[in-house]
Amino acid sequence: MTGPAILLLDGDGIGPEIVGATRAVLAAASDRFALDLRFQTATIGFAALDATGTTIDAAVIAQARVADGIVLGPVSHNAYPPVAEGGLNPSGTLRRALDLFANIRPAATRTGLPAPATMPFDLVIFRENTEGFYADRNLHLGPGEFMPDADTAMALRKISRRACRRIAEAGFAHAATRPAAHVTAVHKANVLRVSDGLFLEECRAVAAAYPAIRYEEVLVDAMAAHLVRNPACHDVIVTTNMFGDILSDLAGELSGSLGLAASLNAGSDHAMAQAQHGSAPDIAGAGVANPAALIGSAAMLLEWLGARRSAPALTRAGRAMAAALDAALANPATRTPDLGGRASTDGMARAVIAAMQG
Ligand code: ATP
Numbered sequence: 001m002t003g004p005a006i007l008l009l010d011g012d013g014i015g016p017e018i019v020g021a022t023r024a025v026l027a028a029a030s031d032r033f034a035l036d037l038r039f040q041t042a043t044i045g046f047a048a049l050d051a052t053g054t055t056i057d058a059a060v061i062a063q064a065r066v067a068d069g070i071v072l073g074p075v076s077h078n079a080y081p082p083v084a085e086g087g088l089n090p091s092g093t094l095r096r097a098l099d100l101f102a103n104i105r106p107a108a109t110r111t112g113l114p115a116p117a118t119m120p121f122d123l124v125i126f127r128e129n130t131e132g133f134y135a136d137r138n139l140h141l142g143p144g145e146f147m148p149d150a151d152t153a154m155a156l157r158k159i160s161r162r163a164c165r166r167i168a169e170a171g172f173a174h175a176a177t178r179p180a181a182h183v184t185a186v187h188k189a190n191v192l193r194v195s196d197g198l199f200l201e202e203c204r205a206v207a208a209a210y211p212a213i214r215y216e217e218v219l220v221d222a223m224a225a226h227l228v229r230n231p232a233c234h235d236v237i238v239t240t241n242m243f244g245d246i247l248s249d250l251a252g253e254l255s256g257s258l259g260l261a262a263s264l265n266a267g268s269d270h271a272m273a274q275a276q277h278g279s280a281p282d283i284a285g286a287g288v289a290n291p292a293a294l295i296g297s298a299a300m301l302l303e304w305l306g307a308r309r310s311a312p313a314l315t316r317a318g319r320a321m322a323a324a325l326d327a328a329l330a331n332p333a334t335r336t337p338d339l340g341g342r343a344s345t346d347g348m349a350r351a352v353i354a355a356m357q358g
Contacts, residue, residue: 003036004068013279014289015073021291021349054086100265107251112330127244164202171238262296273297324355
C-alpha cells in the first residue's frame with residue numbers, strides 16, 4: 001500500500017507559518033517511521049480569492065475528497081467578503097462537504113508547562129460539527145439565519161437524531177479506550193426541552209450499550225463552572241456544536257493556552273487536522289506563531305489514519321509526535337513568545353523533531 005496522501009492548506013494570517021512547521025514535523029515522522037507520507041498542497045483563503053475569485057473553489061474540495069487526510073491552517077473568514085462575492089468559510093465548507101461530524105478537542109495539562117487550571121486534568125470534548133446553531137452548514141439550502149423584517153433576526157438551531165446518535169457513539173467508543181471510561185453529556189434540556197431532550201435521548205440509548213462506562217449529564221452552565229473548579233472530574237464530554245465550541249476554548253485555555261489546543265474533524269471516511277485558534281493576523285509573518293496546536297492536531301490525524309488503515313506505524317508515529325510535542329513544551333527554551341519563551345515557529349518545530357528523533 002502506498003503511504004497516505006496528506007493535503008496541506010495554508011489558510012490566512014499565521015497559517016502558512018504553522019502549516020510549514022507542521023509539514024516539517026510530519027516529514028520527519030514519515031522518515032522516522034517509514035510512513036511514505038505524500039504531501040499535496042492547494043490554495044485557499046485570501047490567496048485563493050485573489051487568484052480564483054473564491055476562498056475555496058470546487059477543485060480544492062474535490063482534492064480534499066480524495067486525500068487520505070487534510071491539514072487545514074487557520075482562516076480569517078470573519079474578514080472575508082460576503083458569500084455571494086466568494087467569501088466562503090473553508091473550515092465550515094470542508095466540514096460540511098466531507099461530513100466531518102465529530103470535532104474532537106482534547107485538553108490536558110502537561111508536565112512542566114504552567115497552566116491556569118488549579119489541578120492536572122486530561123479530557124476530550126466530542127463536539128457535534130454539522131448542525132446546531134451553525135448557520136453556514138445546518139440547512140440543506142441557504143443559511144440558518146435570516147431576517148423576517150428589518151428589525152428582527154432569527155437563527156435556527158438544528159438537532160437531528162442521527163447527528164446526536166453518531167456524536168454520542170464516537171464519544172463512547174473513544175471513552176472505552178481511556179482508563180477513566182467516563183462520559184458526560186452536556187446540554188441545556190431544562191430550557192431547550194425538545195432539541196436537547198432529543199440529544200439526551202440518543203446519548204442515553206448509546207450509554208445503554210456501554211454498561212462499563214460511567215455516564216452522567218450536566219447542564220452547560222454548570223459545566224463551565226465545573227471545568228474551572230474541578231476539571232479533573234471529567235474525561236470525555238459529548239455535546240452539541242456551539243456548547244462544544246465554547247467549552248473547548250475554556251478547557252484549552254485552562255490547560256495552558258488556546259495556542260496549544262489541537263483538534264481533529266473526523267467523519268466516517270475523512271479527517272482534517274485543525275488548530276482551535278484563529279489566524280492571529282496581529283502576529284502573521286513575524287515567525288513567532290506557536291505551531292503546537294496544529295502539530296498536535298496532525299498527530300491526531302496520524303493516529304486516526306493508523307486506526308483506519310490498520311497501520312500500527314501510523315499510530316506509533318502519531319503518539320511519538322504528541323510525546324515529542326510535550327517534551328518540547330516542557331523546555332522553556334523551546335517555547336514560543338505566547339508561552340513566555342523566545343523560540344521561533346521554526347525553532348519550536350525543530351525542537352519537536354529533535355525530541356522525536358532522540
Ligand atoms: P481570527 O480572526 O482568525 O479569529 P484573531 O486574532 O481574532 O483571528 P485568534 O487567532 O484566535 O483570533 O487570536 C487571538 C489572540 O491569540 C491573538 O492575540 C493572537 O495573536 C493569539 N494567538 C492565536 N493563536 C496563536 C498562536 N498559534 N501563536 C501565538 N499566538 C496566537
